[in-house]
Amino acid sequence: MHDMSAHVVHHHAPPTGFLRKYIFSLDHKVIGEQYYLLALVAVYIGLILSWIMRIHLAWPNYAIPGIRFLSSTGAPGGILTPEYYLQLMTMHGTIMVFFVLTTAPFAGFGNFFLPIQVGAEDMPFPHINMMSFWVTFVAFAVAIAAFFVPTGPPLSGWTAYAPLSALGSVAGPGQGTGQVLWAISIAIFCIGQLLGSLNFITTTLDLRCQGMSLMRLPLSVWGWFITSCIGLTAFAVLMPACILLVLDHVAGTSFFVPSNLVVNDQLQPHAGGSTLLWQHLFWFFGHPEVYIAIVPGMGVVSHVLITSMRRPLLSHRVIIYSLVSLAFLSYMVYGHHMFVSGMNPFSSIAFSFPTLAITIPSTIIVLIWIGSLYGSKLRINSASLFALGFISMFVSGGISGFFLAQPSIDIMLHATYFVVGHFHLVMAVAALFGIFAGTYFWFPKVTGRMMNETLGKIHFWFTFAGAYCIFMPFHYLGMAGNVRRYQAFVDDFMQPLLGVHKFITIAALITGAAQLVFLYNLIHSRFWGERAPQNPWEGTSLEWSTTSPPPFDNFGGKLPVVYHDPYQYGIESSTGDYVMQDSPEQINTVRDER
Amino acid sequence: MAKLFAITIVVIAIASAVPIILHTWEAPVDISTHGKLIDEQMSETMVEAGICFLASQLILGFFIWRYSNRPQGEKIRSFPGGARGLVAAAVIVVGLEVMALGAFGTRAWAAIYFTPPSPQAMPVQVQAGQFAFYFRYPGPDGTFGPIHPEQINEATENFFGLDTTHDADSKDDIVTAQFAIPVNREIHLLMHSKDVGHSFFVRELRIQQDFVPGLDLSVHFTPTKIGRYEIVCTQLCGLGHYNMKAYLEVMSQEDFDKWLKQQAALQ
DSSP states (O other): OOOOOHSSOOOOOOOHHOOOIIIIIOOOOHHHHHHHHHHHHHHHHHHHHHHHHHHHOOOOOOTTTGGGGGGGSSSGGGGGOHHHHHHHHHHHHIIIIIITTTTTIIIIIIHHHHHHHTTOOSOOOOHHHHHHHHHHHHHHHHHGGGGGGGTSSSSSSSTTTTTTTOOGGSTTTTTTTHHHHHHHHHHHHHHHHHHHHHHHHHHHHHOTTOOOOOOOOHHHHHHHHHHHHHHHHHHHHHHHHHHHHHHHHHOOOOOSSSSOOTTTEEOOOOSSHHHHHHHHHHHHHHHHHHHHHHHHHHHHHHHHHHHHHSSSHHHHHHHHHHHHHHHHHTTTOOGGOOOOTTSSSHHHHHHHHHHHHHHHHHHHHHHHHHHHHHHHBBOHHHHHHHHHHHHHHHHHHHHHHHHHHHHHHHHHHBBBHHHHHHHHIIIIIHHHHHHHHHHHHHHHHSSSBBBOOOHHHHHHHHHHHHHHHHHHHHHHHHHHHOOOOOOOOOSSSGGGGGHHHHHHHHHHHHHHHHHHHHHHHHHHOOOSSOOOSTTOOOOOOOGGGSSSOOOHHHHTOOOOOOOOTTEEEEEEETTTEOOOTTTTOOOOOOOOOO | OHHHHHHHHHHHHHHHHHHHHHHHHHOOOOOSSSSSHHHHHHHHHHHHHHHHHHHHHHHHHHHHHHHHHHTOOOOOOOOOTTTHHHHHIIIIIIIIHHHHHHHHHHHHHHHHHOOOOOTTTTEEEEETTTEEEEEEEEETTOOOOOGGGOBBBBTTTTTOOOOTTTGGGGOOOOESEEEEEEEEEEEEEEEEEEOOOOEEETTTEEEEEOOOTOOOOEEEOOOOOOEEEEEEOSSSTTTTTGEEEEEEEEEEEEHHHHHHHHHHHOO
16 A cells, blocks of 8 residues: 555645635645534524524514514514514525535534545645635525525525425515525535535545555544545535526526416416426435435544444444445435425335335444444543434434335325424434534544533533423424424414423523533633643544644654554553554454454 | 433433323324325334334443443453344344335325226315415316416406306306315315415325426325314415415215305305
8 A cells, every 4th residue: 555645745834824824724624624613603593593483483472682683674573574484494494404514524524634534634635625615605605695685585495495496586585586695505505515525535535644445444534435425416416406596586497487377466487397306406415415414423423432432333344334325325215305295106105115225224323333332441521422412313313214204104294393303303413413522522633622521511411401302392293293384383283282382492492502501612622721632532543643733734744654443442552452543563453454 | 420321311212202102192083094004004103113212222321321431451342243233133123124114104105196086086176376275166067167377366366267258167167265075975186286386284184295386286085074174285385384274174965065056156
């Protein structure tokens, strides 16, 4: 295994000047931090939006303070109009899915740690990497701009189904300029993701240091690598879909709008388009997207869990093969979002089988995680608590998928809070737990300081219990028929459910407040935290063999040579119960990947 | 801390299962001929899901309790059977079970979608539009008159864009805001949307079907119990989505005939 990195990356001098060091940085570590900070801003915006939505649902007549700063017309007297509720809901979903869940676990942690964990100085295309962040930043700015145009952001949901999203302002407030800005933002975001994937894939395949075979890559790297492969094809479909949507608005085309539609007694000037085409294009992206959101978390959680358990997983290769099959199957299941959409009902049956089959690799991964806990020596800290919490959340959210995967049951649960509970637990909460696990685990390496453990545990307890208090009741609401995307519940059969909504809102406010504990911990520790040693968790992978924080070229001018796989724990060595990947020490071990 | 976490997982898992076991919130009375298959499918899935959920959370909790704070010198041990046994369990116990569930579930889906409506089914048309459902009965001639979208006018209550002056078939069509049908009679519901996507959901009927602008879709069903049931829109259609609903009235044949005559007189 020869060292390829010397041929590909020019050894560069350290950056000078404020702009090059901190703003237009070519350093993957700074770029990773920039992505993480972007996601941090986005998640608190998304959180505040969710608070506003939840307060409105539980107490519709309560005047929400401060709303007038967001919109002068959306909430007269502090009470949300029906359209403004939907507009905030659309932006909550859009910001959270794209700018938090697709950004932090993949672009945030991946940019910082992928090159280090493969033993490289940087990514092979640092300028493209820098562009990927700034393109994503522009996409975010365009999305936020939608709040401040006169008619506000779109109200068609993050899924933006046509023709509601394609007809323009006649279809509803925000459906003109707001919808166009939304589509442009997402199209720009896709470009950023494609640029990022380019770097991740080439770094993983071409820049591994001597001795770092594919099987010796940490599972976090496999997570980022597989995610970037999924991203290439998924985002490559979403981008043209958004462009076609913009054209329907501004160029008089009718890709998604059929003829003879009448809105406000006006015949609409469109003909020839297909409503379902948008859904096919969107969900062909949308289902792989949820795996883009969760696979990095699975990689990070595996990595944190192994370090915390002081033993490798029962099988390293089975996890890798399962992650690859998840990625592969993720393209075959998208029609499960469209069971009752009006597509051919035979297609619904066809899509339900791979949807059910995808439980197999997911279950394998979960069982390997749980089975590896047996006989281990688990160390409990904030990072491992969130990693273990990820397993619990992923199981809870995944199992509700058994119901939704079957078209006949989906008849009763489609478009209800059952679906909302499912995707929040399995994707949003689980991925957030992965982000938190990664943050508590890698903060010492990134900043050279430790986070406060007591605050971390307080954050964990409130978040774990709180997330269950919020999202488990969503499933019961769905079974009771509570339809989603309603700004108020006026139907007879939903009246008995209003008390549950109040409980959920209170839980959401408390759980949200706990996230401020995390923010405080992050900021305080960054400047005043206890100094971190090089290897505070006694980890084996390459990030722990460099300083905290790493030097600008990661390894101080001398690339590592790898002698072991990344999970040699539970053995006897000169360092204790583990041996670092780049240590030439020979050890007695059950299995050491080559 | 580890033991507290383990207990918390167990408490949450059991607390989550309690409302299900107590049947606190469930599907309402079934007034359809295919609903029993759906309800059975739901129950079987609930049992399997419940077992998987409780087993995995309880074992996770137990392992966290048991394998944290271990003595320094203790050796690492591996789960009996290793990865192989767990892969087998995932494929056989979970995978095949879940696939079998899916295979059985196709019966309920087939009952709704893979059988055509009988020739004697009573046709009723429903049009979804921002933000109301309107229904049309064909009248004594048994034919629906053509729709002229450019003549749709809410102000004059010409919801379907009918031209009763020039189209003979439209003259006897009956347009209503309420969906009334006779009990134990198969209904062929012809669905179209006037503007954006909507959906037709009646929980008691065990039917949910999206309207697709540009497509004429239909579902067929036989209501089996007299009563009044809510129809709600479940596909986000704009600011009035939350309020878009109608009532399904299942009546005796006699009451239905009377109602239809009354509605015809109001046209």
